[in-house]
Amino acid sequence: MSARVGVDEAIADAYRREWGYVLAATLRVTGDIDLAEECVQDAFGRAVSAWSARGVPDRPGAWLTTVARRRAIDVLRHAASEVRAISKVDDSDEVIIERVSDDRLRLIFTCCHPALTIETQVALALRLLCGLSTEEVARAFLVSESTMAARLTRGKKKIREAHIPYRVPPDVDLPIRLEAVLSAIHLVFTTGHTAPMGTELVRGDLVDSALHLAQMLHELLPDDGEATGLLALIIVTDARRDARVGDDGTMTLLSEQDRSRWDQDAIARGSALVKEALSQAPPGRFALMAAIAAVHAEAPSWPETDWAEILGLYDVLMRVWPSPVVALNRAVAMGFAEGPEAALTLLEELRGDPRLTSYAYLASARADFLRRLGRRSEARDAYREALALQTNEVERTYLDRRLRELVD
């Protein structure tokens, strides 16, 4: 009984840890994602009986890779019709003892190719690199399983028919392509950290997947400042997880969080990575966002937050990545550094930006500063505006509470 439980755990563990490795290595043989997926699934299937009978191998990943690749070679040899290859077929019989890091890097760049929509990029990355099932990915993005299955199928079809190559882009293209990969991973993280819809604030499976992908990328590209920055950003931001949602399921603002619940080890690790990321001049947007998160994380309490430093970092970030969301966040920092009126002046300007018209956080930021200034009726209007735009239940509950506090 306990032996079987051990095997089940090993298999479940292998799904999480090894899927990306095994798939990427098998893809090198098949040149076709669908076939690679089938072979990997087949290998996992065989693992259940083989490991139950003969014990869990020392290197489950190596075992699975060998079996999956052998199956792929078998299938290709017996195939009646030509498998449309997306790269040169590698049918060497060598037993894989060492993981080839390049394989996963190739797979990341293939999944995150700009010729695919961002939703498809993210879905493929979660499915192929993190080993999430189609159902798990569907649940993460709150769509039906059939919708997600169709999205994945279309993505793989595009890769196959347009011949998106399975390789790490040449150096000349790397900066742009890497930016796409970082954006995709960041999107997975932000979706998980503050879920845009649904009843939970945090979707742990997405955050864990983002962390897994960011760690993988950092391992594969240790000298890249932005890959380091993204990993640092995720670690430091997620360190606050336990303090963000109260026991009653309500949202706790950064200003009110119990900082003793923050993961100090994660903060230390993240801060070290921030320093590393910033040592690469000029600093990129992820390194800067991570630095901002680190300044928050290092403040022992909200009143002790170094707002001047945060504002300075936002000034640099605006030059590197002048997005309206960054402008909004900078305005909020200005509000805490120099007072609510300063924030409101900037926030009023942003109301004219068409890219922010359906962005709930602009309205909720205005509402908060208006509330602090005692401008109650304007604050009420702003909270109502935010509620009209906010789709996450936990955030809505918070906004509703603030609104009711002002109606009396």
Next chain:
Amino acid sequence: MTEYLVLIYDDKAKMATAGPETFNTLMREHDEFGKSNATSLRGGNALEMTISATSLRRDTNGKLVVTDGPFAETKEILGGYYVIEASDLDAAIAIASQVPAPFGGVEVRPIRVFD
């Protein structure tokens, strides 16, 4: 190696305001493009404007209906095309990005191969 169709789309309004110098430069640039990518090109042509297009459809009775103009009225019109051969999409994009398309852009579509 795969063949791709590179479709050149032009914004009608932008084209309308362009003068003869712009078009002369464009001709020259297409010529240069052709020379620089000679080994990858399998064909290509400029198309006459959509006012000279004729569309054919069948009505519900199967009868041929001939109409004046392009198949669909769009803001951007098909101005020309190239057929290129490339090892993969990245290589195709590298070539297609050199196609002069000052009034819009290009679409890169793989040509289907039937086994």
